[in-house]
Amino acid sequence: MYMRRVVKLNIPLKQELVETVFEYNKICNKHLSEITRLSINDNYSKKKLHKNLYDKIRKEHPKFPAALIQTARDVACEMFKNKDITKLKKIKKNKNSSIRYDLRTSKCFLDSGELQLTTTQRRKKYQFTLPKYFRKYKDWIVKGCSLGFNRKYCYVNIVVENEVEKPDLDNPRVLGIDRGIKNIIACSDGNLMKGSELVAKKRNYAYLRKQLQEVGTPSAKRKLKKIRMAERRFTSNYNHILSKRIAEMDYDVFAIEDLDIKTNHKANGKKGKWFNRIINNWSRNQLVDFLTYKAEERGKQTIKINPHKTSQRCSKCGYIKKSNRKKGLFKCKKCGFQENADINASKNILQLGSSVLEQAVCQPAKCNITPFADSNSYKPLPLRRGS
Numbered sequence: 001m002y003m004r005r006v007v008k009l010n011i012p013l014k015q016e017l018v019e020t021v022f023e024y025n026k027i028c029n030k031h032l033s034e035i036t037r038l039s040i041n042d043n044y045s046k047k048k049l050h051k052n053l054y055d056k057i058r059k060e061h062p063k064f065p066a067a068l069i070q071t072a073r074d075v076a077c078e079m080f081k082n083k084d085i086t087k088l089k090k091i092k093k094n095k096n097s098s099i100r101y102d103l104r105t106s107k108c109f110l111d112s113g114e115l116q117l118t119t120t121q122r123r124k125k126y127q128f129t130l131p132k133y134f135r136k137y138k139d140w141i142v143k144g145c146s147l148g149f150n151r152k153y154c155y156v157n158i159v160v161e162n163e164v165e166k167p168d169l170d171n172p173r174v175l176g177i178d179r180g181i182k183n184i185i186a187c188s189d190g191n192l193m194k195g196s197e198l199v200a201k202k203r204n205y206a207y208l209r210k211q212l213q214e215v216g217t218p219s220a221k222r223k224l225k226k227i228r229m230a231e232r233r234f235t236s237n238y239n240h241i242l243s244k245r246i247a248e249m250d251y252d253v254f255a256i257e258d259l260d261i262k263t264n265h266k267a268n269g270k271k272g273k274w275f276n277r278i279i280n281n282w283s284r285n286q287l288v289d290f291l292t293y294k295a296e297e298r299g300k301q302t303i304k305i306n307p308h309k310t311s312q313r314c315s316k317c318g319y320i321k322k323s324n325r326k327k328g329l330f331k332c333k334k335c336g337f338q339e340n341a342d343i344n345a346s347k348n349i350l351q352l353g354s355s356v357l358e359q360a361v362c363q364p365a366k367c368n369i370t371p372f373a374d375s376n377s378y379k380p381l382p383l384r385r386g387s
């Protein structure tokens with residue numbers, strides 16, 4: 001099993017790097033419009049793109065390195081992968097969006113702090129100091145990097161890879177995790193993490209944003225931007241703390257709701273809109289992403305579970321009914337089982353997670369199984385392989 005991480009570095013702003021980014025994106029856009037043109041009548045291929053464009057681009061950008069033209073072409077092709085043909089025309093790279101380097105056009109020595117990049121002025125060397133936090137990756141294999149810049153510096157994201165042992169899942173201890181508003185995290189072992197602090201802070205930010213939006217002056221807009229950044233930092237910090245706390249729990253596998261799957265939150269009550277806004281603002285996937293990699297680092301695994309009906313189902317007898325749940329309390333209409341509603345949901349997630357593992361067909365963090373069906377029967381759990 002391979003583990004990938006991104007090492008983030010800053011290097012001083014250099015003329016040749018900025019030029020390279022501009023030209024690279026220009027060339028990428030030329031490929032993009034050629035692909036659009038070709039795919040109207042016909043399919044495109046890298047070979048055809050090369051034939052049609054390469055000489056022309058060479059003439060227009062005589063100094064630009066050939067290897068980077070190739071990467072720009074590959075990036076352009078990838079941007080079209082799995083895209084809807086009718087929306088193709090809208091695909092365009094920003095002139096200063098970050099660009100990709102592969103191993104032919106870049107070389108990075110994390111150990112000695114040297115970065116080599118192919119630029120419009122040939123290959124250049126740059127020195128950097130690896131931040132303390134990233135030093136644990138200094139022996140990992142570098143797979144490539146991306147380069148971007150802002151007003152103050154250039155930033156380089158280096159992708160590194162390392163082989164790790166696959167976690168031993170013969171007899172895993174699984175934890176089901178449900179996410180909500182009142183209890184930001186509810187665990188199947190009864191652990192609850194309250195979300196009142198987060199919600200209060202989010203509300204405060206929302207209020208400030210609304211006020212500033214109404215003012216609408218340039219200085220208010222600047223302030224607004226600052227607040228957005230502060231909110232982002234707050235959320236990311238919160239998610240880091242939370243995911244670390246979970247990852248360090250004494251379990252091998254964490255089964256967590258997959259929020260990518262669109263469920264009808266309105267079914268949970270009339271507060272749908274507000275609920276969705278809070279959840280959306282709470283960077284939907286950040287917590288799962290953080291948890292996934294923090295778990296990996298500890299030799300653990302995360303699996304995503306479709307949360308459909310998990311809040312309405314009795315975790316004891318399997319009976320599904322909407323009225324089983326009344327606000328924070330779950331009370332089964334059939335067997336009388338009582339439990340905190342969020343903990344009951346997390347127990348359902350645990351059951352789904354355990355069945356996924358029993359099937360043992362899933363890739364870490366990519367599981368998707370069919371949710372509980374509307375039925376009173378409990379066994380066996382409905383299950384389907386998915387990606």
Ligand SMILES: [Zn+2]
Binds near residue numbers: 316317335336
């Ligand atoms: Zn029941």
